[in-house]
Amino acid sequence: MTTIPRRTTNLRSARNIVALATAITPLAALLAVNFAGTATAATPNPDPTVTATETNTPSEYPWGPFYAKNNKASAQxxxxxxxxxxxxxxxxxxxxxxxxxxxxxxxxxKCAYAELKLHLFKAKRWVWQDIKWCGAGDKEFAVRKRDVDAVKIRVSQSDKWGRHLFNKGDWNYVVSPE
Structure with a gap:
């Protein structure tokens, strides 16, 4: 049996992004003035590679794939x-x-089972979201939450009722607090 290697990633945390956004707020204000057309002739764009839409659009970061202990379930x-x-x-x-x-x-x-733990930094507590899939192939999922600074995921297998988890994988950070 071929073992699929696990990949761990250390991605930017929401806290670091907030700190970065706070530090670049004056630059964003300058870009907003440049793109408004009121000061374009007097003040050139300091970085022509950065546009106003890029400062307002959130970036997407990939994670995974993460596996159950026996590699029979995965999430990414x-x-x-x-x-x-x-x-x-x-x-x-x-x-x-x-x-x-x-x-x-x-x-x-057996079913694929993913446990998501989201850390709410204002409430200083973890909230859980479980996803179970018993069919063939893939199941798409999405979780949205405010004031989160860390997200962990663990992929396992379960019985069809989701009462017993086995072949539990490791907890992996999707969004890292560091």
Missing amino acids: GGYTVDLIPVGKGKYRTKVWVHGKLTNLDHGSG
């Missing part, structure tokens, strides 16, 4: 972090984690 996808201004230099985050859960052992009556 991407996430975006959207910064919402709430005051002078302050932002809230809205995280959207999406992906697909793959069941490679559906003929045996």
Whole structure:
């Protein structure tokens, strides 16, 4: 049996993105003035590779694939972090984690099972989201939450009722707090 290697990633956390956005707020204001057309002739664009739409559009970061212990279930996808201004230099985050859960052992009556843990930094607690797929192929999923600074995922297998988890994989960070 061929073992599929696991890949771990350390991606930017929402907290680091908020700090970065706070630091570049003066640059974003300058770009907004440049693209408004009021000061274009007097003040040239400091970086022609950056456009106004890029500063307002959240970037997507891939994650996974992550596997159950026996490689019969997997999950992979991407996430975006959207910064919402709430005051002078302050932002809230809205995280959207999406992906697909793959069941490679559906003929045996086993299901692919993914557990997502999302850390709410204001409430200082974890919330859970479980996804189960018993059919052949993939199931797409999406989770949206505000004020999240870390997301973990663990892929396992379960019985068809989802009561017993087995072949639990490792907890992997999708969005890392570091």
